Amino acid sequence: MTASSPISPFFSCYFYLLLLVPLSHLCFSDNNFDDVLCTDDERHTLLQFKHGLIDGANRLASWIHLCGRCLNDYSTTKEYEEVLKQRLKGHLSPSLLNLKHIKHLDLSCNDFEGIQVPSFMGSLGNLRYLNLSRSGFGGAIPPQLGNLTELCTLCLGSFYEDDTDEYEDTRVTNMRWLSTLRWLNHLDMSGVDLSKAIDWLQVINTLPSLVELHLSSSQLLHIHPHVASLNLTSLSVLDLSRNHFNDSSMPRWIFGITGLVSLDLSWCGLHGPIPSSIHSFSNLTSLELLHVSGNDFMSSSLVLEGLSNIGGSLISIEISSCGVSSSVLGSLQNLTSSLLSLDLSLNQLTKPIPKSLGSLCNLRHLDLGENYFPNISLTSLLESLFECKTPRLESLSLESSGLSCDLPDELGQLMNLVHLQLGNNRIAGMIPDSIGRLSFLKSLDLDENLVSGPIPYSIGGLSSLELLDLSNNQLNGTLPDSLGFVTEAHFANLTGLKYLKGTGNNLILRPHSANWIPSFQLQFLYLNSWNLGPQFPYWLQLQKDLVLLDISNTRISSIIPEPFWSLFPNLQYIDMSQNQIEGRLFGIIPAMLVVINLSSNKFSGQLPHLANTSSAMILDLSNNSFTGSLHHFLCPHGEKSLQSLNLARGIPRSLGSLSSLASLNMCNNKLSGRLPDSVKNLTNLQILQLARNELVGRIPTWVGRDLSSLRILNLRSNNFDGNITHELCYLTVIQILDLAHNNLSGDIPRCFNNFTVLSNKRNVTRGQFVFLQFDDIDVMGIVSLVKKGQEYTYSTILGLVMVLDLSSNNFSGTIPSELMALQALQSLNLSRNQLTGRIPENIGDMELLESFDVSLNELFGELPVSLSSLSFLSSFNVSFNNLTGRIPSSTQLQGLSESSFFGNKLCGDPLTQRCGKVVPDRDQKEGDDGSHAADWGLIISIVLGFVVGFWVVVAPVMVGTIQKISYFHYLSKLRLMFCDIIH
Template sequence: MGTIQLSCIQIAIGLLFLTQAKSTKEETSAHRNYTITSCISDERSALVTFRAGLSDTANRLSSWKGGDCCQWKGVHCSNITGRVIRLDLHGPGCHNSIVQVLGGNISSSLLGLQHLQYLDLSCNRFELQIPEFLGSLYNLKYIDLSNSYFVGRVPPQLGNLSNLRYFSLDSTLGDTYSRDITWLSRLTSLQHLDMTFVNLSTIAHWLPVVNMLPFLKILRLGYCDLTSSPDSLQFSNLTSLEILDLPANDFLKRSTPNWFWGLTRLKYLDISASGLHGPFPDEIGNMTSMVRLDLSSNDLVGMVPTSMKNLCNLEELFLFENNINGCIAEFFQRLPSCSWNKLQTLDLPFTNLTGSLPTTPVPLSNLTILDLSCNKLTGPLPLWIGELTKLKSLYLGSNNLDGVIHEGHLSRLDMLDVLTLSDNSIAIVVSPAWVPAFNLTTLELRSCQLGAKFPMWLRWQRQLYSLDISNTSISDMLPDWFWVSTSSVFYINIRDNKIRGVLPSTMEFMRGIAMDFSSNQITGPIPKLPTNLSNLDISRNNLVGPLPLDFGASGLQTLVLFDNCISGNIPYSLFKLQSLSLLDISGNNLTGSVPDCLDNESTTNTTSLSIRNLSLRNNHLSGEFPSFLQSCNLLIFLDLSNNHFFGTLPTWIGQKLTSLAFLRLRSNMFYGHIPVELMKISNLQYLDLAYNNITGSIPTSIVNFKGMILMGDDDAGYEEAFGHGLAIGDNELVDYSESTHKGSREIIYRRNHILW
C-alpha cells in the first residue's frame, strides 16, 4: 500500500512540473509573438510633417493616413517596441518618369525617428543638398541616397553614423562633390561604400582614408575624377574587400605597379577607362579569386599574360578597346582552362585581334556572351560556335570573316537573343523551310550575303527589337508576312537592296522608331506613318502619289524622301511636325508654292519649327521665297535650287536665319539685288545664287565671309557641296567698289559684268 501511495505522489509531482513547464512555454511564446498594434504618436507626427514637405504627384504615399503609421507603405516598426526602425521610400526605377517619384523638401522632422536603422530615399528627384541633420540619426545601419538628383557638397556630418554598414550615394543622376572625405574614416563598421559619380577630383589622398575601413567588402568610386592611384599600400587594411569598382577615373599611369594588384582576395575588379597604359600585368595571375575582371577602354598593349591561367574562378572578362594586337587562337590558349566551364562573358571588341578562329573546339560550355566585333579576324566561322548551346549574344560584326554559315552553325543555339554579323563577307545559306530554334531580339546582317530570295526564316523571328539586313543582295518581292513579323520592331534597315513592293496601309500600327528603306524598288504611295516614328528614310525608290495630308508621326525628326516620283503640292501637315529637324524631299515632281503656314489658321505653334536641314531642290516648285522659313531660326542647310521660285530675296533672311551655313538658290528665277542683310550671316560658308536674274552690285561686306572661298558654277550635289564657297555666276551683278581683292577671291561670272 505504501508503495502505491508513493507512486501516486510521484505522478502528481510530475504532472505539476509538466503543467508549470507548459505554462512557462506558453507565456514565453505569447511574449515573443506579441505585436505592437500602433506606432508611437511622436513618431507618427514626425512622419506626417515629413510627408507634408514632399512632392508626391503620383500619390505614392496615399496609405499614409490613419493612426497606425506602422501600416503605412514604406514604414516598418519593431514588433517589440513599436518604434519606426525602417523607412523605405525608394522610387519605382531610377530611369522612370519623374512623375512617379518623390521630390520636394526632406524635413528635419525625421530626427524624431531616433531608432531608425534603415533609410532608403533612392531613385527619386529631390534636387537639393543632402541634409546635414541625417548625420544625427545615430542608429542608422543602412542609408541609400543614390540616383535622387542630390546636388552640392556631401555633408561631413554623415561621419557621425558610426553604426553605418551600408552607404550608397551613387550620383549618376545628380551633381554632388566632396573636397574632404576624412569623415569616412569614422565609419569603421562600413561594409558597402558607393560614391559613384561624386566629384572627388580635389582629393589626392583618398586611399589612406578608405584603408581605415577594415570591414569594407564593396567599394564603388567610379566616375569620381580621381587622379591618384598609389603604387602600393604599406599596410593594407582592406583584407575583406571583394568588389572594387573604379571605372572612368583619371589615373593616367602604367598598369603596374598599382595598389589593387595586392588585393588577391578580390572577386570583382573594374578599372576600365582609367588611363592605364603599358602591358597587361603579370600580377593578374595573383588574383586567383577573381570572378569578374574589367580592364576595358584603357591603353593596354600586347597579349594577355600566361599567368591568367591561374584564374580558375573567372566567369566574366572585359578587355574591349585595348590593343592586344595578337592572334585570336593564342588568346584562347591563354584563357584559364580550369575555368572553361565557368566562363560566361568574353567581351573583346576593338582589341586588334587577328587571325582565324581556332578550328579545334573551345569547350566554353557556359558561355552566354561572346563579343569579338570590330577586330581583324579572318577566315570562316568554325562549327564549334554552334556547340555553345547557352550562348545568348554573339557579336562578330566588322571583321574580315568569310565563308558560309549554315544550319549547323545555328540550329543548337536555341537561347540566342542577339546575332550581329554585319560588315563581313559571310554568306548565310539555309534551307527555305528552316525554322530556327532561337527567337532573336537583335539581328544585324548588314553586307552579308543572304541571296536573291527574301530569307524565309525571318518569318519566325517575332520578338525582334532591331533588324538590319541592308546591302545583303536581296532582289525579291517583300512578302506580306514581313510586315507582320516586323510590326513590333523598333529599328528596321533594309536599304541598298533591290527589294520590290509597296508600303502597307497598316504601317501606322507598327511600333517602329527608325526605319530605313532607301535604295530599293519600293513603289506606291506613302501611307500614314507609325505613331512613334522619329526617323524615316525612303529615298531612292519609286514612290508615287502626293505626300500624305496626315503623316501620323507627330514626333518625326528626320524625313528623307529624295529621288522618288512623289507629285502634288507640299501639304500644310508637313509643317505641323514640330520636332522635324531634317527634311529632304528633293528630286521629286512636287509642284505649286510652298505653303505659308504662318497665315494658315489651322496650323498652330509654327513659330518654333526645329528644321536645321531642308532640301527642296530638283522639283517644280514655284512662288516667292518661302515665308515659313522665318519660323526656322535653327536652319543651317537650305537648298532650293533647280525649281521655279521667283521674286526678290527678302531682307529677313539675314535677320531670321542667322545660323545658316549653306544657302543654295541656283537655277531659279529670283531677281533684284543681293540684300545687304544677307551679309550679316556670319556663319555662312557656302552661297550659290547662280543662274537667276539677280542684278545690281555685290555688297562690299561680302569680304566679311571669313569662312568662305569662292567656287565654280558646277552643279555638284549637296553631299559634296557643303564645304566652303560662293557661286553667283550667270547673273547681272556689278560691283563699283574702289577696293579690289584680286588674289583673295575669284568669282565665276559667265555672261556677267562684275567689277572688283
C-alpha cells in the same frame, strides 16, 4: 536599344512604395482584403497621398480599397510591387506625417519632374529606411533630413534611369546635417552635386556605423590626400568613382580602412607622385573587389607590387585605361587562384600576359580589349589558360586589339565560354569547326574583321547562342545548312537566338522549304546586303518578336505580304530600302515604330496611315510610286522624309502640327503652290529640304524669323521669285544654304554676315546630325548637295559641310564685301546671275574656301591678289565675265584648267596668253592717261624752270660789273612795260 545588362544592387530600383502603419494595426488577408483591419485615418491619409500623385497609366486604381493593401514590416504584396515600380509624378503630400510610425519609405525610380525633396520628410522621425534615388528630384536636398536620427539607410542618388538632363541636379552645399545620423550604415549620394561640400570627408568621419558609402559621380573636387587616417572601422564598401579630384595623388587614408571589401576609384584621374605608404595596399587583406580604371598612378610597378602582397582575397581587379605597359605588368605577381575577373583593357599591352601573374585557371572574365597585339596569335595570348586541364574562362574580350591572326582550333578548349568578343580586328581565315564545342556560348562577336569562307556547320549546334554578330567580314557563298540553307532541322538547336547580325557580307540565305518555320524568335535582325530574294521570306513573316529589322539591299522583288504591319507588333525600327518590293501598304503604321525606311522600292497606291505613330522620328518613303495626299498619314512627331513621291497637291497645311520635326525632306516630288504658313510652326527643324519641286512665290519672311534652328535649308530647283528679305539673315546657325536654280532677284543681302556658324572658321567641327541612337546604330541626317559641280551625298560628315549656293538666279548689283566674312565657308557659288562690279579684294579672308564659282556674270576689273592665299582652293571658275589683267600666282590657281578663265581678257598661267603688254579696260585706260600726263607735265615744268631761273638770274651774276648794271637796268624796263600792258 541594346540588350539589358545586370544592374549593380547598389543602384537598382527596388520594389515598391512601402508605407508602414502602426504594428498593432498591421494585417494581411489572402482572400478578402475588405476584411483587413485598417483604420479610417490611415485609409484617408494614404488616399490623400495618392491624390497628389499623377498616375498616367492609372496604376493606382486599386487604391480605392487601400485598406486591403496594408503591409507588414519590410514586405509587400506582388501587386504593390508591380504597381509602384511604375513612374509616378506629381507632388508629395504632407499627409504622410499622419503616419507617425512609418519606418520604411521607398519612392525610388519615379519621375517627380525636378521638384525638391520636401522638407517635411525630416519630421518622419521613426524612419529607418529612406530611398529617394532616381526619381527625378532636383534642387537642394533639405538639411531637415538630419532630424531622422533613427535612419540606417539613406539613398539619395540622383542617377536617372534614362540619364536625362532635363531637370536640375540635386545638390548639397553643406553635409554637416549628416553628422546626427549616428546609426547610418548605408549612404548613397551618387550623382548628387557635392562640389561645394569641401568638408565631406570630415563629416563622413563622424559616422562610425557606416558600412557602405557611395559617392560616385558627385562632382567631388577634393579627396584630401594628406589625411593620414579616419575613424571608419566598419566601412566595407567605398565607391568614389567618376569624380574629378583636382590634380590629386592617391590618398593615404584609404589604406587605413583595413576592413574594406570593395574599393572603387574608377575614373578619378588620380596620379603620382606615389606616397611612401602606397605599400599599404598590403594592409587591405579583406579586399575582394578593386576597381581603379582611369587612374595614372596604377601604371607604376611599385603600385602593382603592392597589389601582389594583398593575399588571396582578391576576386575582381579592374585596371582599365591606366597606361599599364607590358613591362610594368610583370610587377603584378602571384595572383592567387581566387581571382575570377581581370580587366586590363585600354592599356598599352603589346605582349601576352606574363606567367608571373600566377595561376589563372579559375579566371572567369578576362578583358584585354583595346590594347595592341600586332603579329601575336590568339594561341600565344591564351597559352597560360590552355595549360589548365579545364579552363574556366566564361568571358573573353579582345576587341579592337590589333589582332591580325587566324582563329585557332584551340578556341574549342575554352569549353566554358559564354561570351567571346573578337570584333574590330584583322582576324582572317575561316571560322574553325572547333567553335561548335562551346556549348555554353551565348554571344559570339566577330564583326569588323577579315573572316572569309563559309560559316561552319558546327555553329548550328550552339544551343545556348543568343547573339551572333558576323557583320562586315568577307564571308561568302551559300550559307551551310547549320545556319541558313535552311530547313526546320537546320535551326533546331538555335532555339535561343535573339540577335542575328550579318550586315556587309556576300551571303545567300534561302530555305530548302518555302514554308520553313524557325525554332527561334529573333528580336534584332541585320542582314543588309545578303541575298534573301526574290520572294519575301516566309520564315521572316513569323518573327513576331522583332524590334529591329534591317533587310535593305537584299534582292527582294516580290509583292509585300498583307496585312504587313500586323506581322511585327513589337517593331520599332524597319529598313527595307534598296529592294524592288512591290504592292501597297495598307493599314496603320504601328505606333511603336520610330524609324521607317522603305525608300527605293516599287511601292504604289496611297500612302499608309500615320495618325497613331506618335513615336515616329524617321520616315523615308523616297523613290517609290506612291500617289494621293499627304493628309492621311502626317502626324505631329518626328522626322519625315518624303522624297520622290508622285504628289502634286501641294504641301498640306496640317503639316504645321508636326512641332517636333527635326528634319523635313520632300526633295524630288511634284509639289506645287506656295509654302503654307503652317510650316512656320516647325520650330525645331534643323533640316528643311524641298529641292526639285514646283514651288512658287517669295521665300516667306517667317523662314528666318520662326525657323531659327535651321542648319540646312535647301530650296534648290523651284520657282521662287522676288528679293531675299533681311529676315533670312536671322538663321544664325545655318551652315548649308542652297537657293540655286530659282527666279530670285535683287541684291544679295549684306546681312549674310550674321550667319554665325559660317563666319567662325574655328567652329567647323560641329559633329554629326545624329537624331537618335537605336541599338548600336546612329540614325543620322542625310543630305544630297551640288558641290564643285557634282552631286554628293553627306551623312557622317554632314556637320562639317559649309555651303552657300545662289547660282542660276537673277541677282544683280555687286558681290557684297560682307560676304567675305563667312570665313568657315567651303563652297561659294554665285554663277549664272547678273552681278556686276569687282570681286571683293578681301576674298582672301575666306581661308577654308575649296570651291568658288562666279562664272557667267558681268564682273570686271582684275582678279584680287588675295586669291593667292586660298590654299584649299580646288575648284575655281570665273569664266565669261569682263575680267582683265594678270592671274595671281599660286599653286592652286596655276594648277587649274584654262576653261576656268575663258571669256575674259586675262593673261598668265595657266592660260597661253602671255602678259607682255596688258590691255587695260576703259576705266583703267582713262585713269592711266590722266595720271601719266600729269606726271610728265610736272617733270617738264621743273626742268624748264630750273634752266630759265639759272640763266636769267644766276648767269648774269657771274659776268663783270658794267654788264651786270646794264642787264638789270634792262630787266627793270621790261617789268615796267609788262605792268603798263596789264593796266
